[in-house]
Amino acid sequence: MSARGAVGPARQATEVRTVAVGEWRESCLGERDRGGRFCGAYAVRAGEGCRWTALFAAGEVTRAVSVALGAGQPAPTLVDLFPAADWDEREAHDLYGLEFEGRAALRPLVAHTAETESWTAPVGGEGTYQVAVGPIHAGVIESGHFRFHVVGERILHLDSRLFYKHRGLERAAEGLAPDAGLAYAQRACGACAVTNAVAYALAAEAALGLEPDRETRRARTLLLELERLYNHLNDVAAICAGVGFAPGNMAFAALKERALRLNAGLVGHRFLFGSVALGGSGAEVSAARAEALRGELRELGEDAARAWRELTFAASVRARVDGVGALAAADAAALGAVGPAARAAGIGVDCRGSSPGLWYGSGFVAAAPPRASGDVEARLEVRGVELVATLELLRELLDEPVGPGRSRPVAADPRGVARVESPRGETVCAVEVDPAGRLSRLHLRTGSYANWPALAHATAGNLLPDFPLINKSFELCYACADR
Amino acid sequence: MTAVAALVQVLGGLALAPLLPGAVQSLKARLQGRRGPSPLQPYRNLRRLWGKSAVDPQPTTIVYRLAPCLVAAATAPALLLVPIAGRAPDWSLGNDALVLVGLLALGRFALAAASWDTGSGFALMGSARDLTFAVFAEPLLLLTLLLAALPAASTDLVAMSAAAGGAAPWGEPAHWCGAAAFALVVLVETGRQPIDNPDTHLELTMIHEGPLLEYAGRDLALLEWSGAARHWIVLVLAAELFGPHWGGFWAQLGWLGLGLAVLCAALAVTETAQAKMRILRVPGLLAGGCALALVGLASALVGGLV
Numbered sequence: 001m002s003a004r005g006a007v008g009p010a011r012q013a014t015e016v017r018t019v020a021v022g023e024w025r026e027s028c029l030g031e032r033d034r035g036g037r038f039c040g041a042y043a044v045r046a047g048e049g050c051r052w053t054a055l056f057a058a059g060e061v062t063r064a065v066s067v068a069l070g071a072g073q074p075a076p077t078l079v080d081l082f083p084a085a086d087w088d089e090r091e092a093h094d095l096y097g098l099e100f101e102g103r104a105a106l107r108p109l110v111a112h113t114a115e116t117e118s119w120t121a122p123v124g125g126e127g128t129y130q131v132a133v134g135p136i137h138a139g140v141i142e143s144g145h146f147r148f149h150v151v152g153e154r155i156l157h158l159d160s161r162l163f164y165k166h167r168g169l170e171r172a173a174e175g176l177a178p179d180a181g182l183a184y185a186q187r188a189c190g191a192c193a194v195t196n197a198v199a200y201a202l203a204a205e206a207a208l209g210l211e212p213d214r215e216t217r218r219a220r221t222l223l224l225e226l227e228r229l230y231n232h233l234n235d236v237a238a239i240c241a242g243v244g245f246a247p248g249n250m251a252f253a254a255l256k257e258r259a260l261r262l263n264a265g266l267v268g269h270r271f272l273f274g275s276v277a278l279g280g281s282g283a284e285v286s287a288a289r290a291e292a293l294r295g296e297l298r299e300l301g302e303d304a305a306r307a308w309r310e311l312t313f314a315a316s317v318r319a320r321v322d323g324v325g326a327l328a329a330a331d332a333a334a335l336g337a338v339g340p341a342a343r344a345a346g347i348g349v350d351c352r353g354s355s356p357g358l359w360y361g362s363g364f365v366a367a368a369p370p371r372a373s374g375d376v377e378a379r380l381e382v383r384g385v386e387l388v389a390t391l392e393l394l395r396e397l398l399d400e401p402v403g404p405g406r407s408r409p410v411a412a413d414p415r416g417v418a419r420v421e422s423p424r425g426e427t428v429c430a431v432e433v434d435p436a437g438r439l440s441r442l443h444l445r446t447g448s449y450a451n452w453p454a455l456a457h458a459t460a461g462n463l464l465p466d467f468p469l470i471n472k473s474f475e476l477c478y479a480c481a482d483r
Numbered sequence: 484m485t486a487v488a489a490l491v492q493v494l495g496g497l498a499l500a501p502l503l504p505g506a507v508q509s510l511k512a513r514l515q516g517r518r519g520p521s522p523l524q525p526y527r528n529l530r531r532l533w534g535k536s537a538v539d540p541q542p543t544t545i546v547y548r549l550a551p552c553l554v555a556a557a558t559a560p561a562l563l564l565v566p567i568a569g570r571a572p573d574w575s576l577g578n579d580a581l582v583l584v585g586l587l588a589l590g591r592f593a594l595a596a597a598s599w600d601t602g603s604g605f606a607l608m609g610s611a612r613d614l615t616f617a618v619f620a621e622p623l624l625l626l627t628l629l630l631a632a633l634p635a636a637s638t639d640l641v642a643m644s645a646a647a648g649g650a651a652p653w654g655e656p657a658h659w660c661g662a663a664a665f666a667l668v669v670l671v672e673t674g675r676q677p678i679d680n681p682d683t684h685l686e687l688t689m690i691h692e693g694p695l696l697e698y699a700g701r702d703l704a705l706l707e708w709s710g711a712a713r714h715w716i717v718l719v720l721a722a723e724l725f726g727p728h729w730g731g732f733w734a735q736l737g738w739l740g741l742g743l744a745v746l747c748a749a750l751a752v753t754e755t756a757q758a759k760m761r762i763l764r765v766p767g768l769l770a771g772g773c774a775l776a777l778v779g780l781a782s783a784l785v786g787g788l789v
Contacts, residue, residue, distance in 0.1 A: 131604050131687075138684035153612075153762065244680040244759035246515040254516070316677060316758040324761075464608070465688040465762045 010211050011202065011357045011410075014417040018066045025076050027065050031056040032081070036063055037349070038336055039419065039450075040428045041078070041088040042443040043096040050098055054078060054085070055417060055428060060354045062417040064430075074099035084336025087453060088445075110163045116147070120159040123149035128156060131464065135164050142478035146467075153463045158456045165482040173442040178204045178431070179278040181439045185429060188444055188483040190271050191234075194220075194227040195422035196444060197276035199429035202357045202418035207433045209412030210279055212357055216405030219281035221359035222397045223272055224420065225390050230259035231423035232383045232390065233304065235340075235475040239380050240311070242469035243320040251307035258300055266293065281405030290398040297398070301391040308384055321377040325470030327458040328374060337454035339425020339447045340386065341474055344379040346372030352421045359397065374458075376473040422447045424476060446480035484732040488570035491736070496562030500715035501525035501708065503747055507675075510751040525711055529704050537700030540601050550597035551702040551709075554590040558709040558716075561586040565719050568735035569644045569728070578640040580628045584621065587672070587716070590709060591617055598694045605686045609693015612762065616678070616690070619769035620671045626776035627668055630661035631724040633783050644723040648735070653727070655786065660779025662725035667772035669746065671765075672717045674710070676754040678765050688759070718746045 019027045032038070036056030044051045048071040056063045069075055077100040078085040090109035092098040100106065107119045123130075128151050135143040143164035149157040173184040185200035186193045198220045205212065212220070233256040240248030260270040267275040267283055275283050285293065311317060327337065332345040342349050343366055350366035352358070367389055369381035416431040425447025432441040455474045459467055505522040512519020539547065563574045564583045571578050591613065598610035632638045634655070635646035652658040670678050674691035683689060686696070695706050722728070722742030728735045760768065 131608070133686060138686060240758075244676055244683065245757075246511075246755055250516045314758065316756075316760070319764075320758055320761060463762060467687050468685040 010213075010217060011206055012060055012062055012355065012418055014062045014064055014206065014413050014415055016064045016066065016414055018068065021067055021069065021073070021076065024065075024067045025078065025081065028054055028056075028078055029081055031058075031063055031065060034058065034063075038078075038082040038084050039426060040430075040443070040445040041085055041092070042430060042441070042445075043092040043098055044432065044441045045096070049073065050096060052092065052098065053430075054082075055430065057351070057354075057419060057426070057428075060356050062419060062428075064415060064417060069098070072099070074101040076101055077103035079103050082336070083334045084450070084453075087449065110166055112161065112163070119161060120147050121149075121157055123157050125151075127151050135161075142482075144478050148459075148464060148467070150464055153465065155459055155462050155464055155467065158459045158467075160452065160456055162452065162478055162481045165479070167483065169483045170442050170444065173439055176439050177437070178208060178433060178439055181431075181442055182276065182278050185442065185444055186273065186276070189446065189448075189477050189479040190273075191231055191477055192227065192422040192424065192427065192446060192448075192480060194223045194272045194276060195420050195427050196429070196446065198224060198358075199418045199420040199427050199444070200431065200442070201276055201278050202420065203416035203429040203431040204278055204433070204439075205407055205416065206413045206418065207416030207431045208279075208437075209410055210407035211410045212281075212407050213405050214359075215403045216281040216407060217357060217359045218397060219283045219285075219402045219405055220276060220357075222285070222394065222402060223267075223275050223283060224358070225393050225397070226259070226263055226266070227272055228386070228390050228423045229394070230256050230263065231475075232387050233259055235423070235472070236308075236311070236380065236383055236387075238472040238475055239321070239376065239469065240317065242472040243317055245311075245314060245317045248307070248311050248314065248317065251310065252304075255300060255304050255307065258296075262293070262296055262300070279407045281402070283402065284404055285398065285402040287401040290401050294395060294398045297391060297394050301388075304387060304391075308387075318377070320469065321380055321473075322375065323373070324376045324466050325458045325462055325473060326373060326375040327454055329372070331457055332374065332454060335454045335457055336450050337425070338450045339422070340367075340379055340382045341451050341454055342425065343367055344369050344372060344382045345374035349426065350421055351419045351426045355420065357418065358420070360393075376469055379473040424448050424474075424480075425450055444480075444483055446477065446483075448477040448480040451476050452481065485570050485572050487732070487736075488567040489572035491567040492563055492565070492571070495567070495719075496559075496565075496712055496715055500562075500711040501529060503714040503718060503743070504673075504681075504711050506747045507714075507750045507754070508681075510748060511754055514751055514755045525707070529708060532699075532704035532707065533701055535700040537698070537702050540603070540697050543600050547597045547600040547697075550593045550600075551698060551705040553593040554709045555705040557586045557589040557593065558712045561716055562712055564640060565716055566641045566644050566723060567719070568732050568739050569641065569648065569723070570732060571641050580632060580638045580640050580643065581625075583640070583716075583720075584624055584628065587624075587713070588617070588621060590713075594694045594706075601697050603697050605689060605696050606694045608687075609689050609691065609696075612690045613694070616671060616765055616769065619766050619773065620668065623664060623671075623769055623772045623776065624668050626773055626780065627661050627665045628724075630657050630664075630776060630779050630783065633657065633780075640720075640723070644728075647724050647728075649729045655783070657779040657783035657786070658725070660775050660782065664772045664776040664779070665721055665725050667769060669717050669721055669750070670753070671769065673714050673750065675750055677757040677760040678768075680759045688762075690762075718743055721746055 036058045039055050039057045041054040050069045052075050053066040093106045094110040131148040133146045135145040145161040147159045169184045173181040186197040237249050237252035264270045327345045329346045332342050348366040352360045353364040367385040369378045428445045430443040434440040505525040509522040595610040598606035631643045635642040679690040726742040728738035
């Protein structure tokens with residue numbers, strides 16, 4: 001345990017810089033040159049106008065570059081410098097009425113217009129046609145509309161339209177007390193409830209001038225890894241279902257069910273809802289409990305290894321996943337892909353290695369698949385590697401009991417920003433608190449949100465019947481976008 | 484005894500056919516560690532669908548309306564062509580294998596035409612895939628039937644069944660090639676993995692399910708029964724033409740029952756152990772089957788069977 005979070009500040013620092021409109025693009029480019037990775041942008045209402053902020057991840061520090069915009073004043077676009085900013089700009093346009101200059105007309109993202117042409121890319125040529133799927137699907141799938149432009153079975157381009165169940169959670173949380181806002185962040189999504197809640201808690205604590213102590217950090221890390229465990233088991237099962245391989249699907253679905261029951265036994269909720277608290281730890285584990293959990297996890301790990309071995313030697317599955325839905329490393333980086341999808345493409349982004357507010361320590365190394373080909377196989381393999389690492393982390397964390405935790409007061413950051421690795425990638429939460437101590441802005445950008453454009457890109461050139469498999473290999477969440 | 488064969492043909496084809504996919508589904512569930520539906524589930528589905536009303540998509544024409552009846556009407560006489568335990572009553576239809584191929588193709592055509600009539604994307608995709616596979620599946624069916632027809636010197640299914648009886652055919656490499664190639668016919672005609680996944684709810688991957696999506700009520704009941712009857716036809720053919728059978732009528736009837744049980748179990752095992760293939764690999768697989776049948780044909784020619 002020596003390497004894990006022993007020294008230094010226990011939170012992610014945020015450096016804020018406000019620049020003039022004329023310097024906006026140069027400043028953001030400068031952040032890239034200093035090693036910053038674009039990780040989201042959000043608007044805040046300020047008087048008649050708006051404050052527009054871009055976030056850059058640079059190791060343990062998050063740098064925020066802000067620009068104040070008057071009423072109706074357009075912001076220079078970032079999308080040509082950072083293609084990953086596309087959704088952020090379109091969302092700010094739809095929800096905050098922000099205009100951007102220097103880019104093609106913004107296609108609606110959150111606002112749904114009647115004309116298909118307004119939100120799809122024009123695709124022409126001989127024999128091209130469109131296949132529309134959703135927003136109502138046959139299985140237990142969230143609402144999303146996919147429009148495939150195809151020739152024969154070959155996909156030329158995919159336009160996806162989400163936000164069918166946009167709930168306005170961010171706006172609803174404004175004006176609340178910070179501890180009441182936690183539930184809003186958590187409820188953004190069921191499958192990343194812990195990640196969203198921990199990201200919110202870390203961001204809000206930074207804004208309030210609190211720093212989590214050792215036990216809080218350990219408890220939150222434990223919960224995060226339990227969440228990753230059941231998600232990764234689920235995702236492997238989903239890939240098996242995507243190719244119609246029932247034994248793999250059944251084996252991993254059963255393992256996921258065991259992980260969910262373990263969660264329920266620990267915190268009283270299968271999906272770990274309500275297990276994170278602001279300003280302290282919401283989960284305690286006694287010594288006897290930790291011992292029992294270690295035993296259960298060891299058995300689960302052995303069974304998972306056995307099921308994984310079966311999968312490794314299933315030739316018909318291997319033939320299906322190899323080379324399908326490939327995402328090149330350069331594209332993954334440009335589109336801002338995160339999580340297993342990025343790591344499968346050979347980009348070693350994993351903010352668990354730079355999360356001082358948690359208990360991973362500086363020795364954490366991002367998982368790498370045996371072959372970083374960026375295809376479905378690599379995304380499957382990277383989950384296999386991460387499952388082993390997660391079980392090992394859980395074993396280490398449960399070596400000793402997790403006691404009650406409490407945050408310590410420290411100097412407050414003007415804006416709290418936290419980045420936490422969800423099972424789908426980096427989740428960024430920004431929290432701003434007004435002088436009265438109420439939430440003035442809550443912004444949540446999840447791993448799913450970051451990866452949706454990469455999924456659409458990886459789909460192009462593949463066969464239409466392979467899309468469900470490619471989709472499952474990303475296993476992105478719709479609710480995270482429809483927050 | 485011919486009367487018994489007639490009874491099995493009619494009652495078996497009409498009433499027992501849904502038991503075959505039901506048994507495969509039920510056994511498959513057990514193999515996969517699920518409790519699964521009862522083997523009788525297809526009957527419950529048919530009863531439920533028969534009592535339901537249907538809504539036609541607009542605009543559609545008589546092509547769409549008639550397709551379920553046409554599919555069922557093409558499947559029903561096909562049932563009467565297939566001999567049971569080497570016997571077939573005289574229904575004044577003959578028992579020609581080529582007529583059977585034509586009737587199966589007619590059902591496929593009717594459903595494809597209905598898909599074009601509705602213009603539904605998923606129906607069209609499913610039909611287009613089915614027709615693409617049919618380009619390979621129909622020659623495969625013809626070639627395997629030819630292999631069975633050579634020893635009988637006739638395309639009469641009763642004669643073919645008789646020629647395939649006993650131990651003698653198993654000394655011919657052509658018979659083995661035909662049996663292996665016909666296994667692929669069974670997979671493609673029943674729409675099972677690794678060629679199609681009958682359990683999927685993902686519209687984008689559908690083949691045989693796709694054209695059925697627009698139908699409801701009695702239309703769907705007719706189509707589902709036809710699907711079950713297709714199972715019956717190809718599995719009985721497999722048992723009669725390429726399965727071991729000898730002895731008198733009653734012994735052969737026993738062999739048929741055993742053959743059907745073994746084939747259903749084989750389908751369940753295949754579907755459990757094999758993932759679905761990439762769709763563009765399927766024509767290659769079927770072409771491989773054709774090549775195997777041609778090898779059998781060459782061996783028959785060299786061996787002087789002709």
